[in-house]
Amino acid sequence: MDDKDHTSAVEALPVGSSVDRAPRGPEIEPAELAEQAIRISVGAATLTATWLVGALRRGLGVPEAPRGELRPTAPALLAGAALGLAIEASRQAARVITLLGRTASWLLEAPGMDGVEARGRRVLEELDATWVQTRPEAEEAASAFVQALVPAVTKGILDRLDLTTMALDNLDMGAITEAIPLDDVVARVDVDAIVERVDLDAIIARIDIDALAQQVIEDLDMPQLVRDSTTSVTAAVVDEIRYGSVDADQTVSRTVDRILRRDRRQRP
Amino acid sequence: MSSPLPRRARPFQGERAGIASRTVAVGIDLFVALVILALLIIGASAIASIGERTYVLKMPSSRDMFALTGVVVVAYAGTLWGASGRTFGNHVMGLRVLTVRGTRWIRTRAYARAVLYWLVPIGLLWCVIDRERRSVQDLIFGTAVVYDWGRGGGAAGSPGRVDQSESSGSRSHASNTVR
Numbered sequence: 001m002d003d004k005d006h007t008s009a010v011e012a013l014p015v016g017s018s019v020d021r022a023p024r025g026p027e028i029e030p031a032e033l034a035e036q037a038i039r040i041s042v043g044a045a046t047l048t049a050t051w052l053v054g055a056l057r058r059g060l061g062v063p064e065a066p067r068g069e070l071r072p073t074a075p076a077l078l079a080g081a082a083l084g085l086a087i088e089a090s091r092q093a094a095r096v097i098t099l100l101g102r103t104a105s106w107l108l109e110a111p112g113m114d115g116v117e118a119r120g121r122r123v124l125e126e127l128d129a130t131w132v133q134t135r136p137e138a139e140e141a142a143s144a145f146v147q148a149l150v151p152a153v154t155k156g157i158l159d160r161l162d163l164t165t166m167a168l169d170n171l172d173m174g175a176i177t178e179a180i181p182l183d184d185v186v187a188r189v190d191v192d193a194i195v196e197r198v199d200l201d202a203i204i205a206r207i208d209i210d211a212l213a214q215q216v217i218e219d220l221d222m223p224q225l226v227r228d229s230t231t232s233v234t235a236a237v238v239d240e241i242r243y244g245s246v247d248a249d250q251t252v253s254r255t256v257d258r259i260l261r262r263d264r265r266q267r268p
Numbered sequence: 269m270s271s272p273l274p275r276r277a278r279p280f281q282g283e284r285a286g287i288a289s290r291t292v293a294v295g296i297d298l299f300v301a302l303v304i305l306a307l308l309i310i311g312a313s314a315i316a317s318i319g320e321r322t323y324v325l326k327m328p329s330s331r332d333m334f335a336l337t338g339v340v341v342v343a344y345a346g347t348l349w350g351a352s353g354r355t356f357g358n359h360v361m362g363l364r365v366l367t368v369r370g371t372r373w374i375r376t377r378a379y380a381r382a383v384l385y386w387l388v389p390i391g392l393l394w395c396v397i398d399r400e401r402r403s404v405q406d407l408i409f410g411t412a413v414v415y416d417w418g419r420g421g422g423a424a425g426s427p428g429r430v431d432q433s434e435s436s437g438s439r440s441h442a443s444n445t446v447r
Contacts, residue, residue: 239274242362249286256396
């Protein structure tokens with residue numbers, strides 16, 4: 001950046017008929033020139049925006065934030081965001097213009113164009129320097145804006161969405177469950193490690209063993225159990241004695257019937 | 269006995285019991301009566317020994333013993349027959365004494381039957397010869413002894429069943445011959 005008079009340089013911008021009066025300067029790439037122009041226009045917008053923000057701040061009575069610690073106020077954020085967007089756009093546009101500029105380079109190579117170029121370049125460089133100076137601030141503002149806005153917007157959206165209901169309505173839970181390799185997951189679980197971490201003594205200490213044992217004994221009804229088993233054994237023995245006696249009764253009856261030559265079928 | 273009646277025992281429930289079963293039952297009852305008698309003698313001796321220096325077992329004379337045994341047997345058997353139709357011996361052998369006509373037991377009849385058994389025990393043998401397996405005592409007092417294992421499986425135990433057994437004796441006997 002040199003120390004030329006900026007105002008005169010701006011006045012001498014190569015617009016319309018004034019192009020002819022401009023002296024021919026050192027050679028310059030047309031594409032580079034186009035990129036510079038866009039950056040400058042962005043820079044100018046930045047300056048305007050910065051000034052506007054300052055004015056708004058003063059008008060609204062917002063205290064001036066200390067330098068280096070830029071607190072994003074709403075207008076500043078908006079301006080910064082716009083500028084951040086513009087910076088990106090300018091970069092993309094510059095590439096396009098570079099291509100266009102190369103094809104149109106014959107225009108600037110025409111006689112009498114050198115002076116115009118040189119003067120125009122100086123002006124552009126001046127403005128660009130201004131932009132470069134203020135650029136970090138603008139970019140910081142844009143970044144702060146995004147940082148402040150995105151979480152708020154996301155939260156607002158999420159507050160209005162019933163994600164659970166949406167998931168239940170739209171998701172095929174069966175398919176999802178099937179897709180989960182549960183066997184693999186379970187295989188990865190170290191049951192021994194889990195058991196090791198369990199304080200079994202503490203658990204046992206909390207169980208009322210006496211009451212439990214009492215309950216079990218009551219449920220089993222041990223006396224009835226003993227009675228039943230004893231009874232069944234006794235009954236089996238007694239039954240055999242009875243069968244034997246019934247057989248003996250039959251044998252005696254048959255023998256007596258035979259001796260008395262009695263028809264057994266007639267006997268009651 | 270709370271276990272259910274075995275399938276094998278069902279056919280002869282309510283049938284008249286023969287000499288073998290009844291003899292075994294009588295043997296058991298005699299044993300029980302003797303135990304009671306022994307306890308009575310020991311108890312009486314103990315009471316008689318109160319105030320004396322040593323315990324002396326005082327055995328009754330043989331005549332007193334016969335009478336005492338008779339009293340015990342009659343009291344024991346008569347009481348149980350009158351109450352439930354079965355002594356302990358009957359119970360073990362699965363027998364029950366019923367009145368043939370389905371009438372209720374009268375206590376005096378039960379005691380009288382017991383007395384007759386004590387005086388003429390040989391009367392029991394008549395059931396070997398009798399077609400209806402009734403002893404002399406049964407014929408005199410209108411009773412009969414049937415198989416009744418008392419587990420709800422046989423319809424025995426109801427006086428009516430005995431009457432039926434009498435009236436349709438041949439059919440009942442058919443099931444006996446199977447064995």
